Amino acid sequence: MKKIATFFLSIIALIAALYHYYLVFHPYTPFSRYQISILDLTQVIRATAVFFILFVGYFKDFVKELGVARLGRVRKTIGYVAEILVIWFTILLIQSMITRKAEDPWNLPIILILITLILTMTPLLPQRLNKIAVYSNAAIALINMLPWAYLVINYEDLIYRGTSPLNMDLAMGWIITLSLLAYVLRHIGPEMPLLVMLFLFYDVYGYVFPGVWRHPGFTPDFLIGKIYIETEAALWGVITNVAVKYIVYFFLIGGIFAALGFGEYMAKTFLSLLGNKPANVGRVAVGMGIGMGMISGSGAADTAFISTTLKDLFRKAGYDNLAAAGLAANAGTLAIITPPILGSVAFIMVELLHIPYLWVMIMAAPLTLLYALSILLYNEFLTRRMRNTMTLETSGEKYYKFHVFLPAIFI
Incomplete structure (x- = not known):
């Protein structure tokens, strides 16, 4: 089983490497005339790069049996605080999805969000439950095919509904955000996820701050819509562009x-x-x-x-x-x-x-x-x-x- 998984990982990693190399030469090839979204559209190219990072990263953790994050007491406490804020924000988002008037049902999007939330909490489990965290890596890798495929198929429609996203748009955006936060927590530490969540809550509750720090506040669905759909900000912004073009x-x-x-x-x-x-x-x-x-x-x-x-x-x-x-x-x-x-x-x-x-x-x-x-x-x-x-x-x-x-x- 492990040999098959390792072989599969090698194939996907090779495809990812060849994809990035091909992007350099694509404008000079006959295929550039066909406007293939994953090769020609900025937003989709950046989304594809992030998808490869998450898919290969999580599948590599599965093969290497990396599950529960190895953190000291202080950093584990920081991780728990970050996770509490993640759960809190998820509740706010779900509440917003249920109460808002969207053109699509909220049942399936909420189920997908809850499944991803549970899976991405596993790096903070006790060490004795490491096997559960290891197998969750494969599940998260597969789930992240959904936000990528959804964006590739619906990229034109997504551009026009950036400020009024559907419930499924929000689910896809929060799934990929949760996956990134969990991956960073395991490999870099809990500090960055905590900072991300603090800034998200500042965006939501800006009206409680005094003076120059005060702003009207934004709804969770507006924020996640911008994170997932916006081309020059958040997930597909300048930083991702630098990573795809150079790093x-x-x-x-x-x-x-x-x-x-x-x-x-x-x-x-x-x-x-x-x-x-x-x-x-x-x-x-x-x-x-x-x-x-x-x-x-x-x-x-x-x-x-x-x-x-x-x-x-x-x-x-x-x-x-x-x-x-x-x-x-x-x-x-x-x-x-x-x-x-x-x-x-x-x-x-x-x-x-x-x-x-x-x-x-x-x-x-x-x-x-x-x-x-x-x-x-x-x-x-x-x-x-x-x-x-x-x-x-x-x-x-x-x-x-x-x-x-x-x-x-x-x-």
Whole structure:
């Protein structure tokens, strides 16, 4: 069963990757004449990208048996508060759906909302119920086919009823929102879902705030309609556009390079250049942070890459576990500010501020150098203080693979 699920996941992930690659070339192909919605319409393209993220993400959690979120007491409490607000808002939305005058019945939409709400609560279950949370991942992945298919089929009608959505429109919008909140809670933490819910409640109850913070308030159905239907805001706004246009490609490129073993080649090349002093492991971490950061732009991916590649070398050299983890994390964070790729915020700056990307790279370069220098200085002070306990034995063989830097130069 697990082999079948893994194979299915691989096929869907491959389709998602090929879909994004094809979007680059689509305007130059004969198919561009046919106005295929998932290839030509902005809203549907962004919705398709989000669908792939959720479907592949949840199905991957199912295959890897990731169920209940592993949180400490404080963060679990924050998660419970966020979930209470989610339930509260869901009740308000259902009440609004029942009382409002819509052209479609509310029974089926409410049932779909309640099923999704129950499934997305499973990451906060006790650890002994982890199996339930694991299997809920597959159910959520399948349920998220509904909002995507609904939007693809009804996108023209949805545009014209943005301010007066049907009950089914609201159900689809809240289903995908619940799924995103639950996924973020499990993989990043409960803080972001809590912030999202606090802002939603501010939108609803703005009339109770004083002074400049006061506003008339919006109904839940109006808010969810805007979240699901609006093209340049909420789910399909500028942030999603940046992810679809830029970020996804660098994640794909970074994954390909990691699979080809570029990390190991890069580490060995740096060590061959610097020698076998213990301090050089920390220096290699900084070099790899910049080298891989130039082609990935992801701090998390870069950190995982450095940690996996240099973990054994840090131990052999005598680094303390916490110091090694700190060096790897800080070196990995260099990816966010290292030209030419930078992090996602750089592309958001370009979109919102309408400035050339070249200027963003120029502004980021001094920050990259200063940050890298600060990590190197910490590494020097640390290794000098611990020099009596640190040694590093490596093979005398020199290993130069300078071609690993060609992708960054090409980009």
